[in-house]
Each structure stands twice: as structure tokens, then as C-alpha cells.
Amino acid sequence: MxxxxxxxxxxxxxxxxxxxAGFPIAFTLIVLTVxxxxxxxxxxxxxxxxxxxxxxxxxxxxxxxPLFVFMGYILEQAGIMERLFKGFQFTLARVPGALYIGVLxxxxxxxxxxGIIGASVTLIGMLAAPVMTKSKYDPALSAGTITAGGTLGxxxxxxxxxxxxxxxxxxxxxxxxxxxxxxGLLITGLFLAYTLVRCWINPALGPAxxxxxxxxxxxxxxxxxxxxxxxxLVLIGATLGSILTGVATPTEGAGMGAAxxxxxxxxxxxxxxxxxxxxxxxxxxxxxxxxxxxxxxxxFGAVFNRLGTGPWIANLLVSWDLPPFGVVMALMIxxxxxxxxxxxxxxxFIFLPIxxxxxxxxGLNLLWISALVAVNLQTAFLSPPVAMAAYYLKAVAxxxxxxxxxxxxxxxxxxQVIALILVLAFPAIALWLxxxxxx
Amino acid sequence: MAxxxxxxxxxxxxxxxxxxxxxxxRKAVPNIPDPWRGIVMKIDRFADLYGHVLSWLVLxxxxxxxxxxxxRYAFNNPSIWAYDLSYMLYGTIFMLxxxxxxxxxxxxxxxxFFKDWSPRTQAGVDLxxxxxxxxxxxxxxxxxxxxxxLSSFMITERASASFxxxxxxxxxxxxxxxxxxxMIQGVSEVIKAAFQFRSGESA
Amino acid sequence: xxxxxxxxxxxQTAYASGDDLHMTFVRLAEMIEQMSGGRLIMEVSPGxxxxxxxxxxxxxxxxxxxxxxxxxDYWVGKxxxxxxxxxxxxxxxxxxxLMGWMYYGGGKELFAEYINDTLQMxxxxxxxxxxxxxxxxxWFEEPVxxxxxxxxxxxxxxxLPVDVMREMGAAxxxxxxxxxxxxxxxxxxxxxxxxxxxxxxxxGLPDVRKIYxxxxxxxxxxxxxxxxxxxxxxxxxxxxKAIVTYAVMAExxxxxxxxxxxxxxxxxxxxxxxxxxxxxxPRDVMxxxxxxxxxxxxxxxxxxxFFAKVLDSQQDFAARVVPLxxxxxxxxxxxxxxxxxx
Ligand code: NA
Ligand code: NA
Numbered sequence: 001m002x003x004x005x006x007x008x009x010x011x012x013x014x015x016x017x018x019x020x021a022g023f024p025i026a027f028t029l030i031v032l033t034v035x036x037x038x039x040x041x042x043x044x045x046x047x048x049x050x051x052x053x054x055x056x057x058x059x060x061x062x063x064x065x066p067l068f069v070f071m072g073y074i075l076e077q078a079g080i081m082e083r084l085f086k087g088f089q090f091t092l093a094r095v096p097g098a099l100y101i102g103v104l105x106x107x108x109x110x111x112x113x114x115g116i117i118g119a120s121v122t123l124i125g126m127l128a129a130p131v132m133t134k135s136k137y138d139p140a141l142s143a144g145t146i147t148a149g150g151t152l153g154x155x156x157x158x159x160x161x162x163x164x165x166x167x168x169x170x171x172x173x174x175x176x177x178x179x180x181x182x183x184g185l186l187i188t189g190l191f192l193a194y195t196l197v198r199c200w201i202n203p204a205l206g207p208a209x210x211x212x213x214x215x216x217x218x219x220x221x222x223x224x225x226x227x228x229x230x231x232x233l234v235l236i237g238a239t240l241g242s243i244l245t246g247v248a249t250p251t252e253g254a255g256m257g258a259a260x261x262x263x264x265x266x267x268x269x270x271x272x273x274x275x276x277x278x279x280x281x282x283x284x285x286x287x288x289x290x291x292x293x294x295x296x297x298x299x300f301g302a303v304f305n306r307l308g309t310g311p312w313i314a315n316l317l318v319s320w321d322l323p324p325f326g327v328v329m330a331l332m333i334x335x336x337x338x339x340x341x342x343x344x345x346x347x348x349f350i351f352l353p354i355x356x357x358x359x360x361x362x363g364l365n366l367l368w369i370s371a372l373v374a375v376n377l378q379t380a381f382l383s384p385p386v387a388m389a390a391y392y393l394k395a396v397a398x399x400x401x402x403x404x405x406x407x408x409x410x411x412x413x414x415x416q417v418i419a420l421i422l423v424l425a426f427p428a429i430a431l432w433l434x435x436x437x438x439x
Numbered sequence: 440m441a442x443x444x445x446x447x448x449x450x451x452x453x454x455x456x457x458x459x460x461x462x463x464x465r466k467a468v469p470n471i472p473d474p475w476r477g478i479v480m481k482i483d484r485f486a487d488l489y490g491h492v493l494s495w496l497v498l499x500x501x502x503x504x505x506x507x508x509x510x511r512y513a514f515n516n517p518s519i520w521a522y523d524l525s526y527m528l529y530g531t532i533f534m535l536x537x538x539x540x541x542x543x544x545x546x547x548x549x550x551x552f553f554k555d556w557s558p559r560t561q562a563g564v565d566l567x568x569x570x571x572x573x574x575x576x577x578x579x580x581x582x583x584x585x586x587x588x589l590s591s592f593m594i595t596e597r598a599s600a601s602f603x604x605x606x607x608x609x610x611x612x613x614x615x616x617x618x619x620x621x622m623i624q625g626v627s628e629v630i631k632a633a634f635q636f637r638s639g640e641s642a
Numbered sequence: 643x644x645x646x647x648x649x650x651x652x653x654q655t656a657y658a659s660g661d662d663l664h665m666t667f668v669r670l671a672e673m674i675e676q677m678s679g680g681r682l683i684m685e686v687s688p689g690x691x692x693x694x695x696x697x698x699x700x701x702x703x704x705x706x707x708x709x710x711x712x713x714x715d716y717w718v719g720k721x722x723x724x725x726x727x728x729x730x731x732x733x734x735x736x737x738x739x740l741m742g743w744m745y746y747g748g749g750k751e752l753f754a755e756y757i758n759d760t761l762q763m764x765x766x767x768x769x770x771x772x773x774x775x776x777x778x779x780x781w782f783e784e785p786v787x788x789x790x791x792x793x794x795x796x797x798x799x800x801x802l803p804v805d806v807m808r809e810m811g812a813a814x815x816x817x818x819x820x821x822x823x824x825x826x827x828x829x830x831x832x833x834x835x836x837x838x839x840x841x842x843x844x845x846g847l848p849d850v851r852k853i854y855x856x857x858x859x860x861x862x863x864x865x866x867x868x869x870x871x872x873x874x875x876x877x878x879x880x881x882x883k884a885i886v887t888y889a890v891m892a893e894x895x896x897x898x899x900x901x902x903x904x905x906x907x908x909x910x911x912x913x914x915x916x917x918x919x920x921x922x923x924p925r926d927v928m929x930x931x932x933x934x935x936x937x938x939x940x941x942x943x944x945x946x947x948f949f950a951k952v953l954d955s956q957q958d959f960a961a962r963v964v965p966l967x968x969x970x971x972x973x974x975x976x977x978x979x980x981x982x983x984x
Contacts (some may be wrong), residue, residue, distance in 0.1 A: 022553025022561070023568040024546035031572040034579055046583035047704045048692065053584070053614050054693035057530035060818050061524060063500065066532055070497055161942045163820040167658030168688065172846030246829025248508040249821060252527060255504030262501075264779040280494035287497075287543045288536030293547065302692050306706075308654065311685060353659045391547040402549055438849055511830075515794050515813055587700075594720035594762055599696075599719030601816040604806050607719070 004040045008309025012341050015300070019385045019413055026289075029296035033416050044298030045303055052202035052299045056291065061116065061160060067254035068119035071239075072126040073279035073394075074261040078178040078270045080231045085131045086090055086384040087228030089209055090221040097199030098207030099137060100145050101192065102269040103128045107149030108188045111156040112240065117381055118290040119254065121150030121392040126276040129397035136269060138205040139400050141354070144408025145195055146397075146416070147389035149188075151381045156184035158250065161344050162374060168352050169370045179371040183423050187375070188417045217438075231268075233259050294343075297386055310346065311339070314354035328369070332376055332420065339380030347377065357378065371430035372423055379416045380408045471634045483542055483626035489620070490539035493513040493532050501529045527610050534613050540619035541628065562635035569629045577618045577625070583612030649682045649882070651874060655711035656695040659688035660844050660859060662904070664867060666772040666897045667711040669717045670868065673889040684709065684883050702869045709870045711771075713799040714756070721760050722942050723949045725802040726956065727753050727770075729777065729861035731935055733960030737863025739967070740956075744770050744865070747959030750951050757869075758829055767875040769868040769890045772897035773904060779858035780835030780853035781826065781842070785921040789930035798822060798834040802938065803860045809934035820931070826850045826923035835860065838901070842910040843877040855921050859931040 011032055018028040031048070037045025056062065076082075085102050092098035103124060110120050131253035132142040154161045157177035166173040179437050199206040215221040239262030265271045304310060317330050338347050352373070359369055381389045390405045423429050444485040507521035540546055543601060553561060590596075596611075597604040652725075653671065657664035671684035689695035698710035699717060700818050714724035727749070732740045743749040750770065757768045779786070780799075786792065789945070790852035794961070803920075815823045825831045827850045835858075836842045869889055875883070901962075912918035943950040978984050 015494055019549050020552060021564060021568075022548050022556075023564065024541075024548050026546050027568070027573055029574070031568075031576040031582070034576040035572075041706075043579075043583075044704060044706045045700070045704045046579045047526055047587075049695035050583045050587050050614055051697050051706065053534075053580075054587070054611070054697065056693065057534065057610070058526055058696075060526040060529075061821065062523050063504070066497055067504070090597035096639040116670050137801045147583065148694065154904040155589045163824070164690070166536060166846065167660045167844065170660035170844055172844065172849055172973070174827065174849035175840060176846075242508065244828060247512045248504075249825060252504045254573070255501050256508060258501045275496075277491075278496065280497045281490060283497045283535040284490055284493045284532055285540045285543055288533045288540040289545045289547060291533035292540070294535045305687075306692055345690070348779055350687060353688060356659075385549070394547050395545065397826075401554070429442075450818065483807070511813070511815065515796070517815050558649050590762065594760075597719045599716075599801065600818070602808055602814060604719065620742055 002308060004307040005309045005312045007040045008304050008307040008312075009035050011300075011304055011307070011309075016385055023324055024392060025294045026296040029293075029300040032302045032379075033296075034297045035318055036307070041303070042305045047186045048302055049299045050308060053295055054150040054289065056295045056298060060119075062291065062294075064116045065122075065290055066116045066256035067258045067361075068116070068123045069126075069286050069290075070279060070283040070367050071235075071254070071258040071261045072123040073282050074258065074265055076126055077275050077279060078132075078261070078265040080235075080264060080268075080269050081262070082127075082131055083224075083228040084230075084232045085128060087221075087225035089135065090215050091222045094208055095206045095212075097136060097195050098208070099128065099132055100141070100195035100199065100206055103132075103142075103145050103373065104149050104188060104195070107146075108156065108185075108207055109236065109240070110150075111153035112244070115153055116160070116250075117151055117388060118294060119394055120153045121147055121389050122286060122290060122396050124150050126396045129400070133397075133399055135209075136207050136264075137237040140408035141195065141198065141205050141411070142408065143190065143390075143393055143397070143400050143405040144410075144412045147387075147393050147409050148382060148412035150392070151378050151389050152184060152188060152382070155187065155378045157181065159191050163375060164345070164421050165348055165352075165370055165374060165377075166409070168354065169366050169373075170346055171367050171370050172438075175434045175438055178437050179367050179430045182256040182429050183371055183375050183419060184193070185354070185380075186422065186429060187416065187419045190419055191412065194411070194415055195391065198200055202348070211374050224235055229251070231264050234264065240281050253306060264389040284397050290392055293391055297337075297343050297388070298345065300386075301342050304342070305346050305350045311354055313338075314351050318354065318358050327332055327358055327362045328364060328372070328424070331359065331369070332372060332424070335373060335376045336379060336383075338383060339377060340383045341386050342380065343382055343386065344377040347380070348373075365427065365431065367434060368427045368430050370425075372420065375416065375423060376418050379420075382413050384409070409424075470638065470640075471630065475630050475634070479627045479630050480624060486539045486542035486620075486624055486627075489535060490542075493536050493539070496528050496532050499534070500525060503528070519601055520605070522601045523598050523603050523605050527605075530610065531613050534617040535620060537617055538624045541621060541624045557639070559636055559639040562632040565632040566629065566636055569625055569632065571626055574622060575624050579623070581615045581618035582613075584618060588612040588615060648680070649874075649878065650694070650928070651682070651684045651870075652706035653684045653686045653709045653711065654689070654692050654698055654701070654707050655686065655905075656698050656713070658712070660835075660898075661737045662841050663864075664688050664711070664774075664899065664962045666866065666877065667868070668891060669896070670771070670893045673893055677885045677889060678882055682878070682885070686711075699757075699761070699763060699766065699869055702871050703765045704919050705765070705871050705873060707871075708975075709868065709872045711866060711868055713864055713866045714753075715753070715864070715892040717761060718801050719949070721756070721947070721951050722802065723756055726949070726952045727756065727865065727867075728801075729864045730802060730933065730939070731859050731862040732956050734964045735862070735956070735960050736776055737865050738839075738961075739963055740863070740865055741770065741773050741894065742963060743956060743959040747834060748955050753867075756948070756952075767870045767872055769870070769887070771866045771868045771890050772867075772894050774864040774897070775838060775862050775901050776857055777835060777837060778835055778839070778842070778854060778856035778907055779860060779923050779927075780855060781847045782853040782855055783831040783851065784919075785853050786855060786923065786984040787929055788924060789927050790904040792927070792930070796830075798825070798831045799860065802955060803835075805938045806931065806934045809937055810930055823847065823850055831872075837864075839912065840901075843908045843912055848912050848918045850952060852918055853921055854918050857928070857930050858923055859935065867967075896918060 014032055037173040089098050097303035162176050166176045238255035242256045267344050384406050453570055503521055503524050511517040588608050591611045592608040596607045655664045655667050667686050674682050680724050686840045693701040698712045701707045713728045715728040717724040757763050759924045773858050795812045797807055798815055798817050804814050822834050823846050823928045943953050
């Protein structure tokens, strides 16, 4: 073990200390990068940081983040999402946990439009968190539902992570997209079942509407749902529709959504210049928080990798000469563990390529392995301390403590593990759809 | 934007009770004696100001990407500049906005323990971090970023993905500018933390 | 005898890890490790591992990584002459002939001048590696039947070919690399080219388009580069320097041979198993491509002295070599017909 490898491990340990000390997480990551980078690499580490910043700044697809955040603030001001969730609650007035269903369905639909976690968690958080708080929903379960639902976008195509993962493993991107659809829907199903069962056992987690607030009859409920749904359908048309029909790229689709929200506000007579200025200003602050954090975690991952710690772990595993099943298990466990401190990108870039030859030697189906890795990496967003989804939500739902958000997320990490085991045990979940579509 | 306009905005926003209160988002300036108080106010006002400039860029970004989709789809006539402009605007907004975000306490902390500490302990932790780690870290980031922008300027580097090929050094200069703005805001945060540490009272 | 010294280099390429272009650096590393008896080891990572793909050259020059793989099409933003050393059609010389210009027509020296003086990467030693076969015209919804069909077509390509396709009247759309396949699938762009049969197949292009058009003068192959930090290079003893130098040449030849094997297999697989229809590009389209290239190259040469100098040097070599090959090589169609390969 070289000096660099040891430094990398110390860097990880320091991250835990630094983050829990309570200094802003983005700067903790940057400061640790500077410190350990300099110890291990000299002043080259500073250049490495600039390259990482430049990489994030040049990623055009991330321009969707400010666009979706802006859309969220405009919608919040116009009260459009509140009406949609109200409609849900009205229609399902007697069902405890109706809002969880609303959040998860919205997240799943949203996931088919974008794979940018920062955008989906923030947008859904902005719109759902106030309603959930007002309706006295359990903070932990609410936060867990929003963060877990928001990360579905990275698994359900299109997704940047899958586009990067495909060529690394050597499987076709359209096939990988197809392979991840059913696991994605399986996870949505697990999330739905979990929240509903918990609310059924303990209705206090997602109280049904109080008798007094319930609609007089089903006609009122349906009307509210339609009134609530219509603007949302217009927006989905503008965002999703424009992306899925090839009118717009994902970034442009986000822009269409923002413009659509703005037009709706004008139509609803809710537009004022001060409101617009406020929405724009908050967009700057929240986008900056999200993207600066992303940049900082990329810097941290790059220096960690450059110190040689990631390759060292991978090479150690390769040297163990495991049987095929052992290879899969080792891969899954290490990806899961690395997902705690790191984001998906450093794992895909450094760890997988070293590990890939033994996966190939073991004669394992690469499409299946890729789908497993994708499900596993989705968990990385939900596992603290570097759990981006938690921080994104915290930025727009300051009423919830991180402790509550973490505890909600941990429940959903458990569901992710169940999904992972299911895909491990039944490879057809991943392999059936691509076989039907492409063979 | 002048300070008066800004206050007018705040007043207008306050009357609109549906809106989150920007003033509440701002940390009120605690009891800091002059001349420190003046420095803090000036730095914070500066961060507000470039925050406003950046916020209009968000609207420009919306306009550009929507126009590009329409141009390409309806008129089969994609522009040569929309691609480069959209990532440059997005990058400028979030990078330079980091200083404004720091001024509003917008960079997320882990509040597991932090929220239970006394204001003095919180200020002490902040002081140690800012002075020993934040400033040195950002100084090196500034330095390396400046170096990259300079060499880009020297060879008149251009972007190469699109036909437009805009000059790149101004966008590269956003990196050192970000570090600089963060360090300037850091001065204000350090003064606030120092007086909070001394008085033991939170702002 | 025991190894006198051990050198370990961190290498990053500008490519995705399953790509042929990336794999050539992995094999180069294997060759060097074997030849040196393990004294020089290179750990090769794909694009984005440490720095963005576009920044590998700068990263070597700064010493952030020890060596890098890329091609000069990536640096046309720094200076457009990069394209002439990578995939521009070089007066009708495919990349394997362009290698001849590099080694025996003054190209190598000009390339060093490009890297060290024009781009001011003074801390970098550069090598020429792995000439590739000509790149297909790409993946289309309908076959292109004439140069007219190109007009207004939403087409995606990188680098100077963007200028060429615009010159031909295409509505060139800029889409980031990661979005090419989704953009084709959803129809944001109508057509796109990537690299070659095997790489295109791995990327999944046959899953979103079925018309595969070739040949094309848009990119008559590609020459890659291996960049080593000057510090790392200078500390190598002479025998290791020789091993690197000749391993680069050996891998260059092997890359071409392997490319013939793998690309022909990939093309057959796409045609027989994946429903891909390979369609021949009409002659007038290729003529229009060359005319557009000449217009673009002349424009750059007028603006830039170094660009003009490289172009002149290529022309001198091509004026001898292109006619030689035309005279000495019998036309392919006779053999195709005689052996029944058509
Ligand atoms: Na998605
Ligand atoms: Na994590």
C-alpha cells in the first residue's frame, strides 16, 4: 500500500469528521481536496480541481438544473402544484398516505423526462414538501419519499449515468435503457407498497383529510382533480412531450417547462414583476448550492482516485480470484460501500474498468451486470454522508432537519437493497425487455 | 441596482404574503461595532448586487433554450450559438452565484450536531474553518484557475463543439472570479462569526 | 538481472472505456509492460476519470496525469490545424498514408511544432499512434441520394467536419457526446456519424437507425496521439525510451490490422443480425464533400500561416503518394467481382 493509497483512506475518514462538524459541505469537500491533494500530489492537485470545475461548467445537460428550479419557484408562486396534490388528496380523501402516491407517481413521470437528480429532487421537494408539512405528514417518510422518488430519474431512461455506464461496460445504450426500465418500475412499486403499508398500519404517518375538509361528493373531488390536473398536463406536455417527441433536447425541455410555467402564471393572473424577480433570485441561490456541491464532490472524487485508493481496492478484489457468483457479490458490495462517500461518476470511471475483465472472464451477462450496477449506484445518492439527494431537498425544505431526511432515506435504501436482490435472483427483470425490443 | 431599489423590492415583496420573505432569508447584521459593521454591510450589499445581475441571466437562459428548440424544430434552422451560450450562462450563474449563496447561508451544512451547539461554539467552529481552511483552499483554487484563464487568453482558445467557436478565456475566468467573490464574502462571514464568538449571541 | 528501476504512469485517454480508441492505449500499456519486463507500468483510465476528455493534453502538460491518449481533432478549439493531424482528408490520403507523411514527409516535426509552439504545451512529448480506417458517413433515416438531400438535414458531427457539413448546407446541430443516441432516438437530430462499425455498434447506433451510409470523405480515418509529460519522459533511461517509441509503432500497425478483423465482423453482424442496411454514398455527394473541405481548408489557410504551412507540406507528400497508390494498386472492384465478394 503506497502513501497515496493510505492518504485516500484518511481523506475518506476526514470527510466524515468534516461533514459532521457542521461546516458547509461543499467547502468541507473542497478544503479536504486541497489538503490531501497537496500532500499526495503537490500543487498539481489545484490544477486537478480546476479541470473538474471546468468539466461541470461545460456539461450542457446540467443547464437543466437552474431551468427546473426556476420552473419550480414559478409553479410554487402560482399554486399550481398545490392544486394538483390537493386534487390527489381530495380524490383519495379516505386513503391515508395519498400524497405519497402523488409524489411517487409524479417522480416516476418526471424520471422519464430527465436524469438530472439535482433538478428532480429540488423541483419535487419544492412543490410537495410544503403540502406534506401542511397536511401533517411524517417528515422522515415524506423526505424519504421525495429523495428516493427524485433519484428514480437516474435509473429510468433517459439518464446520463446510463449513457456513461454503457460504453464503459461495453453494452449498447438503447439496450441498457431498456434493461433499466423494469427495475425502475419495480422500485417505484416497492416504494408505493412500502409507504402505503406503513400508512395503513399507522395512519398518523400520512393522515387522510379531516372529515370537515373532505369533498361533499365524488363530483367535487373529480372536478378538483381535473382542475388540478389540467395545468399540470399542459406543463407535462411542454416538458416531457417536447423531449419525448424530439422537439427539444432535455435541456431545452426544461426551458420549455419553465416558459410554460411562466405563461400559466400569467394566465392565472398571478404574475407580478416582484414575484418574477424573487423567483429568479431564489433560482440563482438554490442552483448555485446544488451545482457547487456537485462540483465539490467531483473534485473530491477525482483527487481520491488520483491518489490511487480506488484502483487499489479494485486490484485487491481482482487478485482474489473469485468464482462467478463471488465476483458479482464482491462487485455489488464494493459499489454499495463506495457509494457512501462517493458519487456515481468516480465509481464508474475508475472502479468498473479495473473490475470489468474479471466480470468478462466469469462469463457473466454484461447487460445484467450493468443494470445491477445502475440500481446499486442509484443508492449512492441516498446514502449519507455524501448523499446529494438529502442536501438538495434540505435546500428547498428547510423545515426538515437533516436527521429526519437521513432517517427517511435509510428506509428507502433498504428498499433499494431488496430491489437489488430481486434483480440478482431474477435476471429476467433486467433482461426480458431488451430481449423483446431488440432481438 | 441601487440600495433604494432593493429596499423597494423588499417592501413590495413583504406586502405579498404568499412569497417567502427575502429579508428573513438574510441574516440580520448582528451587533457589530463600526467600522466592522460598515465593511460587513458593504460586502453583503455587493453580493446582493451581483446576485441580481445573475438572476436576470436565468431568464436569458430560458429564452435562449426555448428559442433554439423552436428554431430547430419549426424552422429547421438551428443557431450556431445557442449551445455554447446555454452552458456558459448556466456555468456563470451557479459559479458566481456561490458568493451570494454564502451570504444567505445557502450552502448546506449537516445540522445533526451543529444546531444543538451554543451560538459561541457555532461561531468558533466557523472561525476555525474559515481562517485555517476556507481561505487557503480558495486561494489555491483561485491561483490555478487564473493560470488556466491566462493560458487560454495567450493562445486565443476557442470552444470547439459548435460552429460558433466563441473565445473561451472569459468563461475560464469565471473560475478565479468565483474564488475571489467567495473570499470577499468570506471576509464578511469571518467578521460576523468573530463578533458572534465574542458576544456569544446569535445574530 | 533485477529491474533497475520501476516507473508507474497514470494515463488517461479522451475516450469511453469500451471504445477501440481507448483500447489501443490499453494494449500499448500491455506491450510496454512486457517489453520492459515490468519496469514501466501504465495504468490507463477512460475519459473523465481524472479530467474531462477535452482536457487530457493540458493535464499532461500540467503534470496532473503522467501521460494521455487523444487525437488532435480535440484541439481544433485551441488551433484549427489540429484537424489536419487527425481526421481531415489530407488531399485524399487515408490515415495510414498520412502516417507516411508524418514519418517521412515532415508531418511529425510539424506536429511537435503544433503542440509545443502553437499550443504552448512546452512540457509535453508527443507520439503518433494507431491510424484508423476511413469513417463512414453515418446513420440516416433515409438513404442520401444526392448532395441536395443534405440541405437542411439535422446532422451531428464534431470538429472541422461541422464546418464542412455547414458548407454543404446541412443544419448542423450541436449535441453533447452523451446525448447522441438519445437525440437520434427521439428525433432531435436526423442523422449522425460516430467512428466506425465496431464502435458504432457498441454505442447502440444500429438500435436507433438502420441506414448506414459509407464511404465518406468527411473523415478519412483518424490518427491518435500519445502524450507524455516531459518530466516523466526525461527521467526514463534510453532503453525504456526506445521501448516506448517502438511500442507506439508496433501498436499502430496492430491497431490497423485488428481494425480490419473487428470492423468487418461488426459490419457483417449488423447486416445479418441487426437489420442494418449498408448503403453506398453517391459519387456526387463525395465530390461535394471534397469541394466543401477544400473551401473550408482554404479559408483557414488564408487566416493562419501555420495552417497554410501544414497544408502545403501535406500537399507535397500527397502529390507523390496519391498518384502512386492509384497507379500501383489495382482497382478493388475487379477482385471483388472475381472472387464473388460483392
Ligand atoms: Na430519467
Ligand atoms: Na452516498
